[in-house]
Amino acid sequence: MxxxxxxxxxxxxxxxxxxxxxxxxxxxxxxxxxxxxxGETIKLSGFGNFTVKQKKDRRGRNPQTGEAITIEARRILTFKPSSILKQALKT
Missing domain, CATH: 1.10.287 (Helix Hairpins)
Known part of the structure; x- marks a missing residue:
């Protein structure tokens, strides 16, 4: 949609x-x-929650060279559906 x-x-x-x-x-x-x-959370009753989370720096590796790299900190958006939405999707 x-x-x-x-x-x-x-x-x-x-x-x-x-x-x-x-x-x-x-x-x-x-x-x-x-x-x-x-950075606020959005709560939609009967639908779910949108939350912004902070991820820390972490170690990773370049898959082409195998070289170790640092993946920088960033903010990510997460969605957690409500139990009502989960139930509606099951049927």
Whole structure:
């Protein structure tokens, strides 16, 4: 499913015009993005949690040369589905 598909479904289900649905979806995504960039967790009841985690530096190896390298620290996004979503996907 693409963003355009989401916009289409929002427009169909709410009765908003396509332009209004585009603005609504874009605003929701911009809020989600800004919240995650600031390091906050997003909890969507019945859906799941989006969390930004910090990974530390770690040792790795270049698979072509076998040379040891350091993989730098970074932030990653994780998603943990709710039990309701997990149950819905089982059926």
């Amino acid at each position: 693409t963003k355009a598909d989401i916009v289409e479904k929002v427009a169909d289900k709410t009765g908003f015009t396509r332009r209004e649905a585009v603005e609504l979806v874009e605003e929701v995504f911009s809020i989600v993005k800004a919240t995650l960039e600031s």
